[in-house]
Amino acid sequence: MSKGTDRMTPITQRRLEAAAILAFCIFVYISQGYSAVTFAYCFFLPDLSILAYFKSPRIGAIAYNTAHCLLLPLALGGYALFGGGSLALQCALIWAAHIGFDRALGWGLKYPDSFCSTDMGRKTLPLDVPILR
Template sequence: MSRPVSTRLSPDAASHASAGGVLVLLRLENLALAVAAVLTFRATGGTWGLFAAVFLLPDLSMVGYLAGPATGAHGYNLAHTYIAPSLLAALGWAAGNIVWLQIALIWGAHIGVDRALGFGLKYTTSFAATHLGQLKRHS
């Protein structure tokens, strides 16, 4: 008889992160999403001032790490998944609010750039443990 497969992530879940060709594809697809978001932002008449003002806002979620790695990871992941900016874009589109749509596009571009650079979703063990692999320190 086989054991049931657990759906809970183990503490060493980061060791099961994407690697090799899959990692390259994940980074490239996120770079493509970032480029598409920036081009769409410009096509909607977005200004570079708005882009600069909003682009780094999702990184404020890292403040959660002051309360510990689990709280930090949850906050970071909420701000760095495509779910919230997709919902904001849909709301902006439905309401005819171009600024909401533009903010959603900037947010999506931020996530795409982060992922292209290797900053993946965080595991609760540490900031460096991501779904794209272990972040490396450069000295």
């Protein structure tokens, strides 16, 4: 393998795909004329699932992984396209954009031992938060 291709690891590829999901969702959101303020207010709502880590790392991982599973916003988007309406599409786009953002930064789905233990590698937090270690 040449040096130039050594950088394209599976994790790097997944991060690039996630960035594409983020960009696509933002493009569609803007093209629909939806509110940027609503996007900004709702963008981090899936991260409220982190609060489940107060119960236990296992429960936290289940909640976080559920809120960060692309199948759910894709299903909501499908529902929106087949008569669910504009609000459902808006929510699906914001939700999928958030997931793309997290994964583009390398924050993947969680293992039950720690918030920092992800399918995209072990991460470190910028702050020392005991429940998320």
